[in-house]
Amino acid sequence: MNRRFLFLLGSARTEGNTELLAREAAAQLPGAVEQRWIRLADHPLPDFADLRHDVDHTAPSPDSTAGLLLDATLAATDIVIASPLYWYSVSGLTKRYLDHWSGWLRTPGLDFRATLAGRTLWGVAALAHREASVAAPYVGTLNNSAAYMGMRFGGVLLGNGSGPGDVLQDTDALTRAKTFFAQDAPLARFPYEAAREG
Template sequence: MSRRFLFVLGSARLDGNTELLAREAAEQLPGEVEQEWIRLAEHPLPDFVDLRHDSDHLRPPSDTATGLLLDATLAATDIVIASPLYWYSVSGLTKRYLDYWSGWLRVPDLGFKATLAGRTLWGVTALADREPSVADPLAGTLNNSAAYMGMRFGGVLLGNGTAPGDVRKDTEALARAKTFFAQEAPLARFPHQDA
């Protein structure tokens, strides 16, 4: 299967620092790699309702925001969560998208977990703090989600920026963006698992 990247943009802001950094990294991908960019703010998902103990788990129609995101997620070999750091984790828009993974796990004959197993989850974020450890909860959310799904985790590309466009001044982040997707991503592991 040829590589197909899905960039899930979790910012409420158009062309924010996180998106700029993600686009910088995406520019380094070979031309034959397909890219799909979905801005969650333009495809608002309804509130997630946990039906895990109910029996009516249906595949959402493709002409809905939920169906569009499900189809794009299943078609991707690489899923890039591009979410600004909001209160030390992913944005609300991004969290809602990840919440839907719980529902998609329970749709009969969908094979959501089996389909994503072995594929790669990546993170890109911009933060307004010079201390990168403040993004550890965001990285943990993505790593643990990948581990649960049996996915590979490519890590999180961190950039610094407060005002619009500030990430362009972060020369270290821009340098990391040039090789970020070139690395071989290991299978994700929960922190409590033995190495």
């Protein structure tokens, strides 16, 4: 299967540090690798309603925001969550997208979990803090989500940046970006292991 990368931009602002770092890493992918970029702020999802004990979930309309994101997710071999670190975890836009996975898991005939099993989840994040360990909850969220789905987890590419464009001065992050997507991603396992950070 040819690799198809889905980049989900979870920042409220355009061309922020997280997006810049994700684009640096994506630039290293071979030209034949398909890339699709979706800015979650441009496709806002409604709050997720947990109906599992009330009614069966139904597949979203293909022309709805949820339908667009579901189709893009199912088509991807590699899903990249590019969300800045907000209060030590993913952004609200990103969390809402992940919450909708719960409904897609319970949609009859969708086989959401079986389709994503074996595919790879990645993360890219910019943070203002100099100590990378503050991102452990963020990395744990993605690792544990991947483990639950039977996915591979490529880890999280972290960069430092607060002001506009600051991450482009983080030479360590830019060096890691050059080979980030070239690594072999292992199957995610519970619990999250801090050693995967970086």
